[in-house]
Amino acid sequence: MTATQPLSSHHNRRRFLLFGLLVAAVASVVVAISVLSKNDVPAEELLQAGTQAFDRGDYNVALASAVEVLAVQPKNAQAALLAGESAAGLQRFDEALEYLERLPDDGSAEAVSARCAAGKLLLLGMQRLSPAEQQFRRALDQDPENIVAHDHMAFLLGLGSRNWELIPHRLAIIRSNRFNSLHLYVLCFGDDVLENPELVEQYLAVTPDDPVLLTAVARIAVEDGEYGRAKQLLRQVVRSHPDVVEAQVKLGRLLWETTDESEFVDWHAQLTESANSHPGIWAIRGAWADRQADVPVSIRCYWETLRRDPNHKQANYQLGRLLGSLGKNQQASPFLERSRLLQLYANTVKVAHTDRDATAAKKAAELAESLGLLWEAYGWSQLSLQHDPQTDWAARIVSRLGPKLPTLPPARTVPKSNLALEIDLSEYPLPRWSSQGIDKTKPGAPKGPDAGVAFVDRASEAGLIFRYDNAAKSPELGPMRMNEFSGGGVAVLDFDGNGWPDLHMTQGCSWPPQEENFDLIDRLFRNDGNGRFEDVTEHAGLANNGFGQGVTVGDFNADGFPDLFLSNIGRNRLFQNNGDGTFSDVTDAAGIGGERWTTSSLLADLNGDGLADIYAVNYLSGSDVFTRICGTPEKPGICLPQSFPAEQDRLFLNLGDGRFEDVTEATGIVVSDGKGMGIVAADFDGSGKLSLFIANDTLPNFYLANQTTDHRGPPIFTERALPIGLALNDRGRAEACMGIATGDANSDGLLDLFVTNFLKESNTLFLQGAGQMFLDATRKAGLHEDSIGTLGFGTQFLDGNLDGNLDLIITNGHIGEFTETGDPYKMPPQYFHNMGEGRFVELKGRSLGPYFQDKYLGRALAKVDWNRDGLEDVVISHLDSSAALLTNTTSDAGNFVAIRLVGVESSRDAIGTTLTAEIQGRKLVRQLTAGDGYQASNERRVVFGLGDRQQIDVLNVRWPSGSVQRFENLPANSELLMVEGRTYLRLVQPE
Structure with missing residues (x-):
């Protein structure tokens, strides 16, 4: 960023110019000196004449007058100061410093001015930071209130990334009333701000060994993700100047991070x-x-x-x-x-x-x-x-x-x-x-094994032809209005019960939305089981023409057929599955209307009465949230989410007769400052209750702990993200959180959370520990450095090669076109292979397949095994191109057991069911969760990767109702249907 610059010295009319000098002819100087000498002009008059010459830019005459006085009065402070400033005006910097050093540090006004003049000369003329700092410190030792010294010290220390030291100087500038909002901004953000980074290299070229500059270069290297270079530079500073504390701080931070x-x-x-x-x-x-x-x-x-x-x-x-x-x-x-x-x-x-x-x-x-x-x-x-x-x-x-x-x-x-x-x-x-x-x-660094994990985009050949329309008036310029960046959602459901997972993709529309316009609507693609998808939207009666965002799947009426809740900008929609391949819009009858910006949502039983409730994650509000364009007239662009107020989330309680009641105010979810993007519902604490984690954009995340005791009434939540370690990252900072994945990342039997974030923030892995306390383990897991240069949206845990360890897949892409700042716009997706115990290594695009070698504006991402081969695939929506159907083609994958769950005492969808598999001494814990992060809904099944093992020896199942079942000797490479309370499992055979 462009940061604060030194202010001009209004109280001192003697200023030297460093550039664009107008130098008088030598002949005129000689004439002037001879005239003054002949008349035996007193020193005071010589100084007056020299000062007038200095003010009009005639530095030769000014210098000559001062030198003549010094010849007679070597300790004349005014003459030495005038000589120094005049020599500086002539860019004779070394000579200027010699004159200025003649003034002793005696606390006089001239001494303080000399120190400031020398400091400015060194800082702005000679570009030597450390000697300049010494001069300004000497000035402040004599005059602690000197605003010129404070002003330049703030600039100097800011340039050197020494934000802790500069605080007193910035406060002095505030006291002098010579500040602007940038001073306050930098004071607030401290180490999160880079001041004048473009000047650092320029200064370094003059004094390449200056420890202050090397420290600043290291800070810039960290910002650019060049951790090795930063560490090398800081080691160099610490070896030669161990008392440069700021370098010690930055080196210690890097060593901790690595x-x-x-x-x-x-x-x-x-x-x-x-x-x-x-x-x-x-x-x-x-x-x-x-x-x-x-x-x-x-x-x-x-x-x-x-x-x-x-x-x-x-x-x-x-x-x-x-x-x-x-x-x-x-x-x-x-x-x-x-x-x-x-x-x-x-x-x-x-x-x-x-x-x-x-x-x-x-x-x-x-x-x-x-x-x-x-x-x-x-x-x-x-x-x-x-x-x-x-x-x-x-x-x-x-x-x-x-x-x-x-x-x-x-x-x-x-x-x-x-x-x-x-x-x-x-x-x-x-x-x-x-x-x-x-x-x-x-x-x-852990080296990725030859795991053979690979994917092929088979969307086109499978007939999944879909592209989201974000209503951007100039797509080539990137999103301008807030509603143009978020993209569409993806849901997986077997809507016709034939055993093959189908896909629902939400669509945008022309802006502003028009109720009678059906040119753009959501799309439902039926999986025919033969490697093809068919668009059956019209036949199914799914005419959602709103500005689509996320989508979630759940059986709200417990009839065995999955229903759809569609999140829109504006009116959300609930479509009931009729069981005959068609859907009915029951939004009005259900009573879930409202004109809000809902991004993600979920259908899950939140109060334990066996019926799926609706939680709608809302984002921004404000009268101009969809019309305001920020940036400049020359370069208009999308606004910051901080510029708009948050919209309150809503919770709708399922009444069991097709109606829902808005119980938001009675449930404890009314929490200020939540700009939600993603949501996950899971039984994090083994209580049998579904708690909610919500990823907020630029604000602390929410963790709504389920405290419900009466299943007959609304669920009761308490927001606890701060005390349990989920609100902020390990540095105590909120991030621009988007997507969420949940799973047992380190195989300790506890659910963990992975959150995607903004560019230069890194994604965050929260590992759950004892007492339901979460720890930011991003760096230790090897997930920090490789995500600094990306902006993540949809993400999921999945076991790509079925070795029993959960990997991570992420889709990336910026929210707007900011290439003038050097930020990438389109970005490649990423795949992180879990090496065991929660240590990850990124697999590169060449080994993963052609899709991972290209760049996109990725948004929602959902898991699905669309071809029923046991390998988990993913479907991804993009803002700039057609949706992708990434088919898992991993070679030498392990064996698997996949399980579908049906609740009886629990809700039909059985969300929150925890399964613990024992496989030759190894324990794997999986849970069926809902919400599934950013605007997505995964296929509702649980997959265990067995590696080369041939069976699950023991499988313990804990249902949300509290009932527990045990099964033994489940054969590998099978897909099983498990119904709560039944003592046998049924092998699922696709139709």
């Missing part, structure tokens, strides 16, 4: 005492201890972090999570709440700065004050007054806080708002790490 235990401990051992003052060092210690499962040490380290920086997002979030894991909920709650408010504040600041939004500026000021960020509260209020002097709320805040600023310490947060100073956690132990007993052998 999970190099031996090198991390060695790095920690060489830290100097000065490193302890930086909150980033303590945060890294906390993260490392957490990874080692040393909760007490992790708590102490995160507490030490917050003593130094109460706004550290990661420390607030992780400290609250860890305290909660020990049952210290009273201590945990304030840190978790601060974490939530800090994220809300960051989102609000982004809108206030980017959109120049007055409402967001007011909210930012109010949030800042509530967090104890009084400087920033004053700043947003002052900017609002500058924009509109009649803004009453801003005037009140300025009048209240303005007089307090001179008495505040140079820190973002006032001491009384620092939770770590109020809650004493000093009883927890400090870290004591040593390299003894650590294996010094450096583990290489």
Whole structure:
């Protein structure tokens, strides 16, 4: 981003120009000097004449006048300052520095001006950061309030990616009222902002060994995903300048991210005492201890972090999570709440700065004050007054806080708002790490086996001809309006009961939607069992002409035939399967209308009464959400989701007579600030109840824990994402979350969650541990680096080669055309092979097949075994091209057992049923879940990959009703139908 630049020095008329100089002729200088000498002009007059010459740009005359005075009065401070600035104006930089260094650091105005002049010369003229920093620090030692020095120090430290150190300087700029919204934005986002990255390489060319610049280059390398280069640069800085704490912080962070235990401990051992003052060092210690499962040490380290920086997002979030894991909920709650408010504040600041939004500026000021960020509260209020002097709320805040600023310490947060100073956690132990007993052998990156996993897109030859229309007026320019980026959904269902999975694809329409226009409608493709799909939309009566988003499948009336709930922008639709190959639109009779933007949804029994309820995940609202275009007149583009308010999700309770009741307000799901994109329903805790995980865009995720006790009434939920570790990533930051996959990634018997995110955020793997606590294990799993450069949408766990380990498949693509910033638009899909115990390695496109070598704008992704060969296939919708039917052609795949479930005491769909297979001493746990992530609905079956084993020895089944069944000796390569309560299994034979 383009960040803050040094402001001009309004109070000092003597300024030197670094470029475009107008140099006077030498002859005129000689004449001027001779005239002054002959008249024996006093020093004061010489200086006055020199100053006037300087102001008109005649630096030769100005320099000559100053030199003449210095010849007689070598210690004349004004003359030395004028000589230095005049020489700088002539670009004689070394000479200028010599003159400026003649002034001693005696606290005089001339001494301070000399230090600032030398600093500006070094910074802007000679492009030497470290010497410039020394000059500005000397200026501030003599004049702590000098705004010129503070201004340039903020620019210099920002350029060097030293965001912790620059805070006092930014606050001084606020105090001087010489700031803009960019200053406040950078102050809020800190290390998440790159300031003037285009200048770093330019400066580095002049001083290639400057540790400040090398640290900044390393930060840019991390942003670009070049972790090896970043680590090499930081090692170079730390070896030569171990006291450059910012480099130590960045290197420690990288070592933690790459999970190099031996090198991390060695790095920690060489830290100097000065490193302890930086909150980033303590945060890294906390993260490392957490990874080692040393909760007490992790708590102490995160507490030490917050003593130094109460706004550290990661420390607030992780400290609250860890305290909660020990049952210290009273201590945990304030840190978790601060974490939530800090994220809300960051989102609000982004809108206030980017959109120049007055409402967001007011909210930012109010949030800042509530967090104890009084400087920033004053700043947003002052900017609002500058924009509109009649803004009453801003005037009140300025009048209240303005007089307090001179008495505040140079820190973002006032001491009384620092939770770590109020809650004493000093009883927890400090870290004591040593390299003894650590294996010094450096583990290489896991190498993908010759698993033979491969896919072929057979959509065209199978007759699956479908392309989503997003109503973009200029498709080649990419999405412009918000409704144009999300794409369509995919559902798998056997609607006619012939044993072969069929496909439903949602479609967009012309914008705005017109009720009488049926040119574009959703499509239902019937699988004929002979390798072909037939479009049977008209015959089936599925005339959904809304602006389609997601789709979900479920048997809401428990008649044995799967029904469809279609998510639209506008009115959602419920289609009942009549059992004869046709559907009826029962939306009105069901009572589930409403004009909202629903992205994803699910049909599942949420209150345990045996009937499938509807949960609709809603995204954005606002009067202009579908009309506003952002960007610039030259380059219009799509807006940020932060620019619009969230739309509340809805929950419809199945009444059992074909009607549904909107029970949203009574269920505990009314939670502010949720912009939902994906959803999964699963029994995460073994209670038999379905809890909900919702992926929110740019806001903390939701985990709605099912607390229902009365099956006769609405389900009751409690939002618990923050305390159990699912709201934010491991650094305490909300991400632009899209798709969700759920499964047992590390084979420990617990359900885990994988979430796709925005470009440069990396996807996130949340591993479930004891006590239903989740840990961000993305880096340890090998899933971080390879997802930094992608923007993920649909994703699923699947066992591609049937070895018993769940792999990951992801479809990627940007939301808009941003190639001018260097961002990719279309992106290749990705496949990550599970090497065992939750360690993944990306398989490359060449081995996977031609589809993985191309680039797309991928959106929804659903699992299906469309050809019934036991290998899981996927169907993917795109924004820019026809849908793909990726057929699994893996060579040397293992054996399998596939199971279809029918509930009796439980709901017909049996969502939440957990199956545990014992296979020659190995245990595999699978669960039938619903929601299936981003705008998708998977085939309703459970697959066990057996490898070379010939049977499942024992299969234990726990139904949502609580009943448990046991089966033995299930033969490999069979598809079985399991009905709750029956003691026998039926082999499924396709018609």
